[in-house]
Amino acid sequence: MHLTIDRLGHQGDGIAHDADGVAVFVPMMLPGEVVEGEVANGRMAAPKIVTPSPDRVKAPCRHYRACGGCMLMHASDAFVADWKAEVIRLALSAQGLDAPLRPTATSPARSRRRATLSGRRLKSGALVGLHARASDTVVEITDCQLLHPALMATLPALQEAVVLGGSRKGEVAFTLTLTKSGVDVAAEGGKPLDSSLFQALATLAGAADLARLSWNGEPVATRRPPAQRFGEALVVPPPGAFLQATAEGEAALLSAVRAAVGGASRIADLFCGCGTFALPLAEGAEVHAAEGEAAMIAALDHGWRHAPGLRRVTTETRDLFRRPLMPDELNRFDAVVIDPPRAGCEAQARELAASKVPVIAAVSCNPVTFARDARILSEGGYRLGWVLPVDQFRWSPHVELAARFSRD
Structure with a gap:
């Protein structure tokens, strides 16, 4: 056919x-x-x-046809950038919205500083890599064009960890994060951590020079605090905590958020994580940071208290899906930053639509839920001024964005 x-x-x-x-x-x-x-x-x-x-174009990676990590490596960079912008444009159009789209900010090759790899125990040794397309088969990646070289350098240690603590019947998922002091590894799905496995993994962490290793949520070794720099603050996120996938992508989103909030002096950062936006914004504004995960809020607060020259940052552990900030709380701020997970923030968007907040800086990893929430804000009197597509998941269909809403 x-x-x-x-x-x-x-x-x-x-x-x-x-x-x-x-x-x-x-x-x-x-x-x-x-x-x-x-x-x-x-x-x-x-x-x-x-x-x-x-x-x-010719895909630059030898693993392209087998590995499921990169779906669009056969397309030119210009095509992918335009296609991702079009995904956002179509999502907005489906909600009856339109806005100027700025040029797509694309992260370079070998820049992913955060990834989750899968490990399987074999009869002899172990296999660590990414899943094949639409399959539970693990493909070994010896020359990945996507991941930062520092993450790739951990593969031998991860294979050894699977041999030590993996099961022939399951997979070990390794969340790798590149930090200021080395690679942070959070492993899930391995055997229960007994004393002998603990000692073997701790020895492995030292030999591989890992900054930190945790196993099934339990700390095994912290050789150096795995810190991330958010503006002037150094923050040590809990194991496996959310982090923007590339430093370049984070910089593009932060620049867009700064441009959106302008000279606001009182800012609320909702779904704030460990402080990606809250702490840099505190260099010039008082910030209230809200997030549902207590461990991330604690990391943000600790980072703020030990950073020089920042303005006041207050924190709140709050489930913003079930208990969004209400209009009377929101009206205290000159600007609000929202960075929800893929599900979006429908409940919080409805309260924002009923508020008097002058400016909203929105960050999203899902154009469809972003467009849904944007329609709610539009119906409440906000105008969508511009959208910046951000491609930090290079060669994948994943699209991120930052946008500015303001009241006329």
Whole structure:
């Protein structure tokens, strides 16, 4: 069957239509390409390209076809940047909204400072890598073009950790984070931590020069505090805590947030995490930071108390999904920053829409829920001034953004 790719879906697969108008999904394709192959269950699993797109490039990674980490490595950087901007534009359009889109800020190759790898115990040794596309098969990645070299350097130690504490029946998930003092490793899914495993893992952490190692939520070794710098503050997040995926992506989002709030002197940072935005903003404003995870709030507060020259930062552990800040609380601030998880912040957006806050800086990792919440704010009298697409999950279909809302 010959098909022409019409567009890309949100997951990065090409979408074509057969003679009956039925959608057919074709992996690793680009719009305008003509392909042929067998179609089964609405999918062409092994397409042959008849006519390639001018935007097609040779994938720079040897693991590309086997590994599921990068879905769009066959497309030019310009195409991916424009496509991710279009994903945001279409999400807004579906909610009846429009706004100027700034040029996409794309992180460079080998810049991911945070990732989760999977480890499996083998009959002889262990395998650590990423999952293949739509599979639980683990693919070894010896020359990843995505991850920071410091994370790649931990692979031998991770393999040894799987041999020590992995099970043949399950996987060990390693959340790796590059910090100012080395790599922080949080392992989940391994065998229960007894005294002999504890000692073996602690020895391994020393030999691999890890900053910190935790196992199933329990600390094993902290050789150096795994600190992150947020403005003037050094913060030690709890194991596995959220962090922007690249330093370049974080810088682009922070710059956009600063531009959005302008000279506000009192700012609320909602879904603040460990202080990615709250602490740099405290260099020029009083900040109230709210977050549902107590450990992250404690890390933020400790970082603020030991940083020089920051203005007052108050903190609050609060489930903003069930108990959002209400209009009378919000009206004390000149600006609000919101950075919710993928589910968005519908409840908090409704309270913001009923408030008198002059400016909102919004950060999102899901254009669909962002557009839903943006519509709520728009109906409440806010105007969406601009949107900045941020691509820190390079070569993936994942899209992030920052935006500014203001009251007329």
